[in-house]
Amino acid sequence: MAADKAYSxxxxxxxxxxxxxxxxIPEKTDSRNKxxxxxxxxxxxDKRGYVYLGTVTFVALAIWLRT
Structure with missing residues (x-):
């Protein structure tokens, strides 16, 4: 099946x-960075760097567990 980016x-x-x-189906460029x-x-x-790093780590872990 071939389709445009709307079906990605x-x-x-x-x-x-x-x-x-x-x-x-080509992948949308905005859907690559989850x-x-x-x-x-x-x-x-978050104003503090270590809190932001914890947030990014948590989100990355949640994305990894979903896939």
């Missing part, structure tokens, strides 16, 4: 993989 979301790709359908989807990381509300 996760559920669509998962559906195609479950049905063993090969796809050539850390920026976390609001606390994207806006950097």
């Amino acid at each position: 979301n996760g559920p669509c790709r998962d559906y195609l993989r479950r049905r063993d359908i090969r796809h050539t 850390l920026k989807h976390a609001r606390a990381v994207a806006t950097r509300y």
